[in-house]
Structures are given as C-alpha cells and as structure tokens.
Amino acid sequence: MRTIKIFDTTLRDGEQSPGCSMNQEEKLEVALQLEKLGVDVIEAGFAISSKGDFDSISNIAAHVKKPIICSLSRALKEDIEASAGALAKAKNKRIHTFIATSPIHMEYKLKMTPEKVIERAVMAVTLAKSFVEDVEFSAEDAARSDREFLVRILNEVIKAGATTVNIPDTVGYQTPDQFGDLIKYLMENVNGIHKVDVSVHCHDDLGMATANSLAGVLNGATQIECTINGIGERAGNTALEEVVMAIKTRQDLFNCKTNIVTQEIMKSSRLVSNITGSMVQANKAVVGANAFAHESGIHQDGVLKQRRTYEIMDAEMVGLKAAELVLGKHSGRHAFGNKIKELGFELSTEELNKAFERFKALADQKKEVSDKDIASIVADQVYHAPEIFQVHYVQVTAGNTTRPTACVQLIRDEETLEGTATGAGPVDAIYKAIDFILGEAIDLVDFSIHSVTGGTDALGEVTVRIRDKDRVFMGRGSDLDVLTAASKAYIAAINKMLSFRDVQTIKANV
Numbered sequence: 125m126r127t128i129k130i131f132d133t134t135l136r137d138g139e140q141s142p143g144c145s146m147n148q149e150e151k152l153e154v155a156l157q158l159e160k161l162g163v164d165v166i167e168a169g170f171a172i173s174s175k176g177d178f179d180s181i182s183n184i185a186a187h188v189k190k191p192i193i194c195s196l197s198r199a200l201k202e203d204i205e206a207s208a209g210a211l212a213k214a215k216n217k218r219i220h221t222f223i224a225t226s227p228i229h230m231e232y233k234l235k236m237t238p239e240k241v242i243e244r245a246v247m248a249v250t251l252a253k254s255f256v257e258d259v260e261f262s263a264e265d266a267a268r269s270d271r272e273f274l275v276r277i278l279n280e281v282i283k284a285g286a287t288t289v290n291i292p293d294t295v296g297y298q299t300p301d302q303f304g305d306l307i308k309y310l311m312e313n314v315n316g317i318h319k320v321d322v323s324v325h326c327h328d329d330l331g332m333a334t335a336n337s338l339a340g341v342l343n344g345a346t347q348i349e350c351t352i353n354g355i356g357e358r359a360g361n362t363a364l365e366e367v368v369m370a371i372k373t374r375q376d377l378f379n380c381k382t383n384i385v386t387q388e389i390m391k392s393s394r395l396v397s398n399i400t401g402s403m404v405q406a407n408k409a410v411v412g413a414n415a416f417a418h419e420s421g422i423h424q425d426g427v428l429k430q431r432r433t434y435e436i437m438d439a440e441m442v443g444l445k446a447a448e449l450v451l452g453k454h455s456g457r458h459a460f461g462n463k464i465k466e467l468g469f470e471l472s473t474e475e476l477n478k479a480f481e482r483f484k485a486l487a488d489q490k491k492e493v494s495d496k497d498i499a500s501i502v503a504d505q506v507y508h509a510p511e512i513f514q515v516h517y518v519q520v521t522a523g524n525t526t527r528p529t530a531c532v533q534l535i536r537d538e539e540t541l542e543g544t545a546t547g548a549g550p551v552d553a554i555y556k557a558i559d560f561i562l563g564e565a566i567d568l569v570d571f572s573i574h575s576v577t578g579g580t581d582a583l584g585e586v587t588v589r590i591r592d593k594d595r596v597f598m599g600r601g602s603d604l605d606v607l608t609a610a611s612k613a614y615i616a617a618i619n620k621m622l623s624f625r626d627v628q629t630i631k632a633n634v
C-alpha cells in the first residue's frame with residue numbers, strides 16, 4: 125500500500141493568514157506537536173522574509189529532529205542561501221523553491237518570458253541542490269498554467285535534481301475532476317516523474333481544497349500539503365485532519381495510508397486554535413465541536429443501539445475523550461495538570477503553577493469549572509508576546525445618563541503610565557485611554573466578546589484584532605469582569621504588534 129507524505133505548512137502558509145501571526149516560542153510549540161502528530165515534513169517558514177522567520181526556522185531545526193524541516197525560497201540566490209543558513213542545524217532538511225508558471229503570473233507579476241522562467245527555475249534547483257539533497261520545486265499557479273509548459277519546466281527541474289515537484293492550485297480555482305486530470309496528465313508526460321514525489325497544494329477558495337487534494341492522490345500524487353484546521357491565505361489551505369481522516373476512513377477507495385498518529389489530531393487542532401485565536405467553526409469536519417455530537421433523538425437512539433448507524437469515525441480515533449471530567453474547587457494540581465495536557469497545552473512547571481492559581485481563584489467564584497473555562501484562562505495566560513505593557517488598573521464610569529469615562533494605568537518596566545478618556549461606550553473609553561498612553565491611535569479591526577459558559581457568573585472572553593500596516597495581531601483576555609477582559613485583550617494585541625514592529629516581512633503566495 126502507498127504511503128502518502130503529509131507536508132504541513134501551518135507555520136508558513138497558515139501563519140500568513142490575517143491574525144494568525146505566531147512568535148518564535150509559539151512556532152516551536154506547534155512544531156513539537158506536529159512531530160508528535162507524525163507529519164513527514166514541516167515547512168517552518170520563509171527564511172528570507174524576516175529575521176524573525178529566519179530565527180524561528182533555525183530554532184525549529186535545532187529542536188525538532190524526526191520530520192524533515194523545510195524553508196521556502198523564491199527562485200532567487202539570496203532566498204536559497206537564507207534557507208540553507210536557517211536550516212543549518214536540521215537533521216533532515218529540505219529547501220523549497222518556487223516560481224510562477226501561469227501566463228498571467230509570468231506576464232504581469234514576474235514580467236519574464238517562459239524561457240527565462242525555466243532558466244531561473246533550473247538555476248534555483250541547482251543552487252539548492254548544492255546545499256541539500258532534498259529539494260522541492262513548486263510551479264506557482266500550476267493549476268492555471270499551460271499543461272505543455274508545465275511538462276517542460278518539470279522535465280528540466282527534475283533533470284536538475286528536484287526530488288519533489290509540487291503542483292499548487294494557488295488560487296483555489298480547480299474542481300476535483302479537472303485537478304485529478306492535470307495530475308494524471310503530468311504523471312503520463314513528465315520524464316522521470318515516477319522517481320520523485322509529486323505533491324499537491326490546494327487552496328479552499330471554492331471549498332474544494334480537500335476534494336482536489338484527494339483527486340490528486342487518486343491520480344498519482346504522493347504528497348499532500350496542508351495545515352492544521354485548514355488555516356492559510358484567504359479561505360485557507362487543505363485541512364490536514366480532513367485529508368488524513370478521509371484516507372483512513374475510506375481506505376477501501378484510496379488504497380493508501382499516511383504516517384499520521386490520528387489520536388493527536390484534536391490536540392494539534394486545539395493548540396493551533398489557542399495560539400492563533402482563530403476559532404474552529406462548530407460544524408467543521410473532524411475537529412469541530414459538533415463533529416461527533418448527535419442532537420436528534422432518532423440519531424441518538426441509533427447510536428446507542430449501534431454506533432455505526434450514524435458514525436463513520438470513532439471520536440477516540442482523533443483523540444477525543446468520551447466523558448468530560450468536570451473540575452471544581454477541590455480538584456488538585458495533578459488532576460488539573462492532566463486536564464491541561466488533554467486540552468492540548470504543554471506548560472512548564474512555573475506556567476502550570478500560575479495557571480493553577482488562576483484556576484483556584486476561578487473555582488472559588490464558580491461552582492463548576494468547565495474545560496472551556498480552563499482552556500480560556502490558560503490560553504489567555506500562556507500565549508502572549510513579551511509583556512511590554514501590563515494592565516495595572518482600570519476604572520470606568522458608565523450608565524445611561526453619563527458619558528462613559530475611563531481611567532487606565534499601564535505598567536512598563538516598573539513605570540506606571542496613566543491615561544483618561546471619554547468614549548462612545550465603556551470599551552471605547554478604555555481603548556482611547558490606552559491609545560492616549562501609547563501616543564497613537566490603534567487601528568482596531570475586530571472586537572468580539574463571548575461568554576465562555578452559561579450563567580451570569582461566566583468568564584467573559586474578549587478577542588480583538590488590530591492592524592498595523594499589512595499585519596493583523598490578535599489579542600485575547602478573559603476575566604469575570606468583561607471590561608477587564610477587554611483591556612487585557614487590547615494590551616495583548618498591542619504587545620504582539622510592538623514585538624513584531626521592527627521586522628519587515630515579505631509575503632509569499634505559493
């Protein structure tokens with residue numbers, strides 16, 4: 125039976141999606157989880173794009189040993205050298221280089237003739253090959269490229285030493301029949317294609333990324349590029365959990381397997397969602413909160429009599445535990461530690477102690493502390509950038525007859541900074557007071573508040589997104605007091621923004 129390689133690009137393509145920026149420690153944590161999940165390749169970043177990306181790839185290369193670590197590069201000398209440098213410490217390394225091959229990209233974006241594009245691709249692969257044995261070439265926008273031209277360029281890059289050729293549907297334009305047919309055509313017409321890995325990289329603009337990737341596999345592809353929860357540019361990439369579970373559940377049809385430890389899927393999904401603040405929709409295939417919930421009486425009755433009546437996968441197969449153990453004020457540190465692991469967090473002893481203190485404080489105020497409460501306080505506490513500013517004091521006067529006024533104190537390096545402002549509402553007043561302290565008007569693009577559980581004593585969780593040039597930063601805060609939660613979330617996003625500011629980034633659209 126064929127084994128399909130899983131190439132995870134959560135840390136590169138996924139991280140490019142608005143609001144999904146991660147810092148170096150967060151990226152390493154995701155990479156370590158991807159190693160447990162059993163992915164074959166981790167695309168850790170785009171080395172030339174920023175110093176942050178370079179350091180992050182280098183950090184992952186030094187700590188993650190099982191999977192192949194990969195860095196993206198345009199077909200340019202400096203890009204490939206940067207990738208080689210960032211991968212220096214990797215046990216298993218791959219340089220991934222790409223150039224666009226569709227008429228529209230070659231003419232308008234690259235302003236290069238097709239001949240020149242081939243020449244550049246061969247140069248890039250040859251140079252990459254001088255640094256590493258394992259070289260992947262991507263024909264960007266392959267799905268909209270001329271088939272005969274694709275055959276020509278792939279013939280040349282394979283001759284130059286490419287060990288994987290990737291066929292991206294960069295803009296998510298294809299349908300499964302068309303895309304499968306393209307792979308079949310390439311398998312039949314490219315010289316030496318059976319000696320290299322053939323990869324597919326699909327985007328979900330029309331909701332067909334999973335279907336297109338699987339059509340690729342049915343027609344000979346040996347590698348799928350995907351991300352956890354399907355995060356990525358625009359509508360996202362192929363979701364790892366979907367292709368993996370489709371191949372496993374329908375082995376009768378696909379007649380192949382992957383190396384993924386499926387029991388780690390749920391944990392990986394929660395980790396990425398907690399770190400990026402990008403929530404998974406409840407009805408999302410495989411990892412959504414409702415993916416294994418049976419609401420209708422007829423379905424429940426059927427499942428009780430025989431699970432297989434309405435279930436095609438076991439929840440345990442993706443790492444979901446059947447019964448939720450509810451913690452309360454008498455729960456100990458050990459039970460709490462186990463629960464945290466189950467929810468997908470890896471904490472140091474110091475972090476665990478801090479989280480446990482917050483849990484105890486919450487358990488004193490609330491009778492039952494649910495999994496959602498715990499995930500919320502831990503995510504709030506653990507995943508943030510260096511605390512450049514901390515919220516020290518928030519006081520708001522509001523009501524139906526007064527103009528909302530806020531007084532906020534922030535701490536930076538032991539210095540207390542104070543601001544007062546009025547606003548259209550209490551949150552607006554707080555944010556204006558913070559802007560006053562910072563001396564700039566922050567561009568708030570999204571604010572959402574939700575109650576973590578039911579009841580008036582529920583934790584309020586606030587998620588904000590702020591924009592700085594072309595980057596969006598997410599911040600989250602939770603507290604029993606929603607205005608405190610709102611302040612924490614805003615400051616968390618601002619801290620992230622400030623720690624990213626000195627870094628110039630280039631975006632890649634593979």
Ligand SMILES: [Zn+2]
Binds near residue numbers: 361634
């Ligand atoms: Zn992509």
